[in-house]
Amino acid sequence: MPDTAFKRHLARIGLPPEPGNEAGPGLVLQHVQMQATRRRTPVVDAVSILAPQRPAEIEVVAEGVVEKYVLRKGDIALAPPFFDAEVTIGPLDGVVGYVHRPIIAAIAAVIDPASNGQVTFRRAPQTRDPLLSSLAFELCDHIERGPPDDRLYVEALATAFLARIVKRYAVQPSEARAWGKTTGDVRVKRTIAFLETRLADDVGLTETARHVGLSATQLADIFKAATGETVASFVRRRRLERARELLTATNLTVAEVAERVGYASAPHFNVAFKAMFGIAPGTYRKGKRSHVR
Numbered sequence: 001m002p003d004t005a006f007k008r009h010l011a012r013i014g015l016p017p018e019p020g021n022e023a024g025p026g027l028v029l030q031h032v033q034m035q036a037t038r039r040r041t042p043v044v045d046a047v048s049i050l051a052p053q054r055p056a057e058i059e060v061v062a063e064g065v066v067e068k069y070v071l072r073k074g075d076i077a078l079a080p081p082f083f084d085a086e087v088t089i090g091p092l093d094g095v096v097g098y099v100h101r102p103i104i105a106a107i108a109a110v111i112d113p114a115s116n117g118q119v120t121f122r123r124a125p126q127t128r129d130p131l132l133s134s135l136a137f138e139l140c141d142h143i144e145r146g147p148p149d150d151r152l153y154v155e156a157l158a159t160a161f162l163a164r165i166v167k168r169y170a171v172q173p174s175e176a177r178a179w180g181k182t183t184g185d186v187r188v189k190r191t192i193a194f195l196e197t198r199l200a201d202d203v204g205l206t207e208t209a210r211h212v213g214l215s216a217t218q219l220a221d222i223f224k225a226a227t228g229e230t231v232a233s234f235v236r237r238r239r240l241e242r243a244r245e246l247l248t249a250t251n252l253t254v255a256e257v258a259e260r261v262g263y264a265s266a267p268h269f270n271v272a273f274k275a276m277f278g279i280a281p282g283t284y285r286k287g288k289r290s291h292v293r
Contacts, residue, residue, distance in 0.1 A: 132164050
């Protein structure tokens with residue numbers, strides 16, 4: 001592999017492109033276990049992938065927009081080449097990977113010869129993709145511990161892994177230009193900013209689309225392509241994350257917290273909170289307070 005910014009970055013973070021963790025030129029995966037860490041993402045020509053084994057809290061600050069979410073087993077987070085952000089991760093037990101963009105471009109050219117390998121990538125900060133997650137873990141396991149005669153199997157896994165990325169997360173440049181399917185689309189940023197100020201309100205897709213100057217269909221398509229979430233799932237996640245913050249930082253009752261984040265029914269809120277975080281809101285608060293003591 002040539003001495004590029006990509007290769008130097010791998011060396012800096014402890015993922016040198018050596019036989020121990022490289023599935024092929026430009027595809028590097030490694031199982032990591034680490035405490036919470038905050039760092040700026042590398043501005044490199046590579047797609048980065050994170051697949052957790054256990055729930056991991058993530059905070060991303062990019063271009064003034066703050067995103068907080070929890071990744072679980074079966075979820076993946078994918079960032080396109082040259083994505084610039086400040087990221088807090090962890091504690092983390094999972095697979096971290098980097099794929100040099102030309103490698104995926106070559107796969108794209110095979111899948112769709114008309115593309116000539118010219119693809120852009122949609123960001124997927126929190127996407128349910130058990131197949132890609134399983135491929136990442138299986139591939140990483142065989143790279144790190146498989147027998148020497150596993151090479152054919154590893155190559156097959158790597159091909160499936162790369163093809164999955166292309167099929168689900170790459171878009172044609174013409175499509176991206178036509179619909180604004182890029183992480184830097186100002187309309188996506190305006191949508192997120194608008195929704196963040198209206199989490200407690202019953203704001204629908206039509207009203208949100210009107211605010212950013214799009215039809216509901218256009219906004220749904222653009223938002224899903226750029227973030228990996230529907231507008232409704234984004235609002236649901238951010239309401240519950242805001243609720244978690246209020247449970248930690250205020251003395252509001254659970255019912256009051258539920259109302260603050262747009263839930264008319266406390267029991268409905270309790271069910272939604274437990275489904276996302278695996279713990280009831282009251283129990284979560286008690287655990288946080290006992291930890292402080």
